[in-house]
Amino acid sequence: MENHVGKGLMAGLKATQADEVSRVAHFCSDYKRGFVPGFSHRMFEKTGDRQLSAREAGYRAKR
Numbered sequence: 001m002e003n004h005v006g007k008g009l010m011a012g013l014k015a016t017q018a019d020e021v022s023r024v025a026h027f028c029s030d031y032k033r034g035f036v037p038g039f040s041h042r043m044f045e046k047t048g049d050r051q052l053s054a055r056e057a058g059y060r061a062k063r
Contacts, residue, residue, distance in 0.1 A: 004030035012038020018056075021063050036060045 008031035018039055024032060040057035044050060 004028055005034035007031060008034025008036075009038040011035055012040075013042050015039050015042065018060060 008027070011031075012035040015035075015038075018035075024035075027035075036057055039060065040053045043056055044053035047053065
């Protein structure tokens with residue numbers, strides 16, 4: 001994936017935890033849009049709890 005959304009998605013899939021808002025503020029919005037679903041998918045794979053991963057995705061998207 002050559003674009004910013006794809007790079008964010010791949011980073012979200014590899015992340016073990018999400019960084020603080022202040023640390024990701026310098027990334028472009030497309031990167032952040034890709035990171036949120038990637039991270040929530042990773043969380044779903046790790047926990048198996050669909051509601052928890054959806055709630056976390058909503059929380060991250062809002063911030």
